[in-house]
Amino acid sequence: MSLPYFDYCQQLEQKLRIEEPLMEQAGRWIATQIRLGGCLHIFASRTLQGVAYEFWQQCPKILPSQLIEHPAAGIYETLEGTGHAIIEQINTHPEDIFLLLSNEGRNPAIIELAEWIKAQGHLLIVITGFDLSRSIKSRHSSGLRLYEYADLVLDNYATLGDAVLTLPKFELAICGTASLATQVLLQQIVYFAVLHLFESH
Template sequence: MAEPQLSAARFADESRAAADRAIEANKATVAAAARLFADCVAADGVVHGFGTGHSQATVLEIVGRAGGLIPTNRIGLADLVLRGGEDRSVLADPLLERSPGLARRLYELAAPHPQDLFVIVSNSGVNNSVIDMALLVKEAGHPLIALTSLTHTRAVPALHPSGEHLADLADAVLDNCAPAGDALLPLPDGGALCGVSTITSALLVQMVVAEAVGLLTAEGRQAPVYISANLPGGYERNALLEEHYAGRLHRGGF
């Protein structure tokens, strides 16, 4: 009997194949991104992660998680309320991420140092706020890593007045190898089911972190890494290491 086109087993097989493609396609880029991470940490910098919509799930793989780097900061729309003094009602606007000046305000609230690194996540790589942030980051001289689907971004026109896609602006581009539209399993009446970008993007982030910490260790540098706050003494140890970056690390976002 043929395997059903819509099944857990089919998605597992397809997502495993996507992960294998991502690993193979990003060997050189993972190494380049890891070098940027390592240089940032060695220079006492902070890695800033930014994404909107579901891309925030990948930002959470970069920022403030057990087994990840401590000098990491999450930039999100909720920063406007949490640190920017806006009323929380502003977050109810479904078109907030398209607001003119939004990226600049979020950048200013992050208050990055010159040696800081940015990772911007967007599956399509065309949303205005993402491009605005990327342009600001490059204008300020920060290194930029893009995490995107090259298949998707090459299939759609640029929406930003600059005519740029996120991948055009980055120093290193990690391709999550998701299909256009993200979902893997075609539905009988059109469309598709089960997005894969979060799986492959998380894999690439962890590969970059592993490689970066390997570089730092080989160079005789200590890499500040979180351990689980749910292990004995974990919270206290993490808090002690975070003190070095006081005022530069934020875990909020939306």
């Protein structure tokens, strides 16, 4: 029996490897801000909340981090104005750096958060489905999407509906990879961040 999902993931891995310079840069930026006394703040859209939580739980103590909670489990993220409920829970210092995760990057809540982050002068790293996000319309009145606020964008190659395989003879798309790709990118960023921190000592 063939393993089409494994085959797809193998191809995806090759695409992600191309982003090595961006992962290294993200790690370097995080390490720099941590050395200055900053904290890594992490927030994810509803579909990537589990990834964000796992990443935050596994973050080594050498990388001070804070998970930003999504009010009401993110069910209102498509409504303009809901980003303010997210922002109200954040306590920051000038040296802090932010990491936002969203496959589509078009919902008002995360866009309003990104706008606030940049208004405060913080560095912003975004993981998103870059081609997907560019191909769809923003749900925010500004017309902007998340990646347009980012200082650095990494691509998780998310597809619309996050279904990458079809069953022969059936009109059914199944099997997502966005969470897997996002976690791989995050873990490699952590590796680079810790490496840069130790090299600076």
